[in-house]
Amino acid sequence: MSSKAFIRVFIFLTFCCSTLLCQLVVNVKNKGDEVIVESIHANTTSDTVTLEYLNTDGTLVTLFIDFKSEAQLFKVIMPGEEELGDTQPQTICFITRFSHSDFISSDAMSKLRQKNPTAIRTPEEEKAPGTYTHDLRVDLVKSHVISPHIYNVCQDAVDSIHFTESDLRTISRSLSKDYATMMSAMEKHEPTKYARCMDTQEIDRPCLCRFDLCIGWYPCGLKYCRGKDTVGKVVSYRCGIKTCKRCLTFFHVVDTKRGCLWDV
Numbered sequence: 001m002s003s004k005a006f007i008r009v010f011i012f013l014t015f016c017c018s019t020l021l022c023q024l025v026v027n028v029k030n031k032g033d034e035v036i037v038e039s040i041h042a043n044t045t046s047d048t049v050t051l052e053y054l055n056t057d058g059t060l061v062t063l064f065i066d067f068k069s070e071a072q073l074f075k076v077i078m079p080g081e082e083e084l085g086d087t088q089p090q091t092i093c094f095i096t097r098f099s100h101s102d103f104i105s106s107d108a109m110s111k112l113r114q115k116n117p118t119a120i121r122t123p124e125e126e127k128a129p130g131t132y133t134h135d136l137r138v139d140l141v142k143s144h145v146i147s148p149h150i151y152n153v154c155q156d157a158v159d160s161i162h163f164t165e166s167d168l169r170t171i172s173r174s175l176s177k178d179y180a181t182m183m184s185a186m187e188k189h190e191p192t193k194y195a196r197c198m199d200t201q202e203i204d205r206p207c208l209c210r211f212d213l214c215i216g217w218y219p220c221g222l223k224y225c226r227g228k229d230t231v232g233k234v235v236s237y238r239c240g241i242k243t244c245k246r247c248l249t250f251f252h253v254v255d256t257k258r259g260c261l262w263d264v
């Protein structure tokens with residue numbers, strides 16, 4: 001790990017664990033056997049959960065779940081490539097529909113307590129990998145049509161907030177939101193019309209960019225046990241959480257290959 005990356009980890013941990021926000025710290029190993037530290041916290045007032053980790057390449061990944069809006073935001077902050085004279089971090093937000101079977105509720109999450117913060121955890125189940133091909137770009141200023149939290153979480157991503165029309169349609173039906181109003185905050189793209197950035201030679205051409213991430217450990221369900229209550233009646237009660245890992249691939253259109261230098 002470079003010294004810069006180390007300082008980032010240090011700032012991240014200090015920031016997260018010096019506040020009451022840090023409800024859970026989980027250590028998980030990635031594919032390369034390196035330890036990734038995740039912090040997870042729930043806000044029951046806003047009915048949201050935030051899971052954050054720093055990748056070994058210096059990328060900070062935040063998963064923000066807005067249960068009420070049935071939306072989850074994956075924010076990725078990539079440090080600038082200094083060798084390429086680019087020192088500005090690049091932020092991208094991928095928005096997908098959240099389904100209630102994807103994560104435990106913010107209420108259940110808020111009740112989890114830290115046990116053994118130094119242990120390396122292994123998820124019980126690895127979910128099938130998912131792929132999202134984003135065909136919508138979200139206007140930050142109108143992003144509240146999807147979730148009121150996008151504006152805060154994704155404001156550094158400005159022109160790089162991505163969503164899919166199929167998820168928009170599902171959310172519009174599920175929450176009885178007006179489809180046309182939601183679509184008016186979107187710019188439509190045809191991902192199939194673009195070549196993959198990895199196959200594009202010219203740096204100034206638009207192309208289809210790929211980004212991969214894994215959430216190495218998250219509470220994906222509750223476990224129930226059976227027991228007897230004080231009068232001997234059989235009851236089922238919550239006795240733990242089920243844990244999962246999930247890897248996702250996101251495709252999105254970029255205006256120039258410069259916005260997708262990692263996809264080679």
Ligand SMILES: *[C@@H]1O[C@H](CO)[C@@H](O)[C@H](O)[C@H]1NC(C)=O
Nearest residue numbers: 020021042043044045046047
């Ligand atoms: C939880 O969410 C509420 C409502 O959005 C907000 O006012 C409050 O500051 C949040 N609490 C924390 C600890 O972030």
